[in-house]
Amino acid sequence: MSQIFAQGLVCPLDKNNVDTDQIIPKQFLTSVSRDGFAEAMFYDWRYLADGAPNPEFVINKPEYQGASILLTRDNFGCGSSREHAPWAIQQYGFNVIIAHSFADIFFNNSVNNGMLLICLSKTNIELLFNRCAQGPQQWQIDLQSQEILFGNNAAMGFNIDGDIKQRLLSGLDFIGSSEQLNPQIADYEQSRKASQPWLG
């Protein structure tokens, strides 16, 4: 069974330890809205000091306009817990990020926004960067079969936590799923009050 989660152009961001301050600098965090962060993504790398786009930065290159799959390396999203980071990336148009590893909080924040984050071995990440070096790539991501489809029957498998896969496929409401356990939450609160009354 196949279910295409996403398809589109791949943008290779050949960096390690891309931190949340790079993904979205602090001056954009004073917003009270959940929207409007696309322009702020990778701000310090994407724009020159005078505000003009930096032609050297990969995101700005003509061949990667409209990309929806981001390829990067180790420990992507390290640093702060700001959910503005995945918001900016998603609002720019990326719904899939492929990397060797992600920082934990960034990973959870992205999944909570319905994004698919794929972790691959360093060897496979290298293979994907090699593909990108040959020219712009259009890939499909089959979440059901857990495969990246390159076309011409070429594919690469990936692992994903079963619970996360289920959440992404079902699109269930994050809070709503937990609220189904409301009776257990109430029970827990009662026993907590009895055994540790100082907690309130």
Added chain:
Amino acid sequence: MGQSSSAKTLYQKIYASHVVGKLNPSTDLLYVDRHLIHEVTSPQAFSGLKLAKRSVRRPDLTFATMDHNVSTQRRSLDAAGETSRKQLEALAANCAENNIPLLDLTHPDQGIVHVIGPEQGLTQPGMIIVCGDSHTSTHGAFGALAFGIGTSEVEHVLATQTLPQQQAKTLKIEINGELSAHVTPKDVILAVIGQLGTAGGNGFVAEFCGSAIRGMSMEGRMTLCNMSIEMGAKAGLIAPDETTFAYIQGKAHAPKADHWQAAVAYWQSLYSDADAVFDKTVVLNASSITPQITWGTNPEQVIAIDQSVPAPSSFADATKRDAASRALDYMGLVPGQKLTDCNVDVVFIGSCTNSRIEDLRAAASVVKGKKVAAGVRALVVPGSGVVKRQAESEGLAAVFKDAGFEWREPGCSMCLGMNDDRVEAGQRCASTSNRNFEGRQGRGARTHLVSPAMAAAAAIAGKFVNVAAVNDKGDWA
């Protein structure tokens, strides 16, 4: 996980005691004992709640402060700009509407969320504590499982007082022996991060143990746990002991007299069993740690102050080589250079890492009777109103002011440049904060992470010095 089914680590004990139910085969719903909120990561969560017609389940377990966006130069909501004012007002309105206690700018105890939590007695052993801020790991110093969450999770906790979680792996960091003079918990955690790397803790909860940890004050333990996130660990933990209990007793939200004995009895059960098995163990000798300083643009790019800046070619890993080369370029450094030859432009003593009374005492002891070097801008930003008053009553504020430091109101200040304090492009800053990322303190700012004593010494000398290498005259070689 463990060899015997009954042996558990501290993390596993706290996790198990908070399971409300199972959501999926590997996902548990955990109860949250304390939810701390601040202005930056909460407004969208409150809007989401309202949109879905949900209410805050436990406002009595929720606690708010203003810290990231506030000006530490003057106490008005608009002092750090119009958008900051709107965000601060949104927090005040959301707290008022939902009956959530808020330490706003008019409150004498207002301060950085990870300073005030412990100070108010909100942070207690065995709790699960969350906050929309990665440095929530700080509270692990009390033997609480504390970690940073995103805004969707803030909304989830507001609505249900729970959070879906999966069990993390366990990492034991054992530090034995005694720290040398002028070597602080900040140097210890920088050395640990240097060894493990910024991603070395990904997927793990780290427990610090060993004789060096037992000898540390709560302030020192908080500095250690605060920066656990800088190696990617989900949380840092230290088993509570008499030092912990003594710190908590009498605090505003600490268990009252009628529950105190029961609470302490429970807290005393919070330790990793002797035969518990950790997924990974690291052992360090405290006496081998010397004052540390970062040279690059992430906290693993760190050396002892008497070492030279490394050459990219010295890294075996190609990606680390590349990162080192980029970092040197950004930092304006060359391989082989001594940081003790580098002048500093700005000195920042503050942040949730190093703005507590003990940090200020350490810095003041270095500064006392001396003057900030010409051309250096130096500021001390106490972590809270409580710290500020204490420092003033001990005469520390006078020491700083007499030396030429700016003495500020509490807040996050120059740690992240979200307010009216920023390091300018190309300026070199000795900072007691936690992140030396590109642009963190301002676009083009060059951050070197150090301990409060090292930062204070840099302010006096006008350049980085080895604070441990003090001569008879009280100066540095």
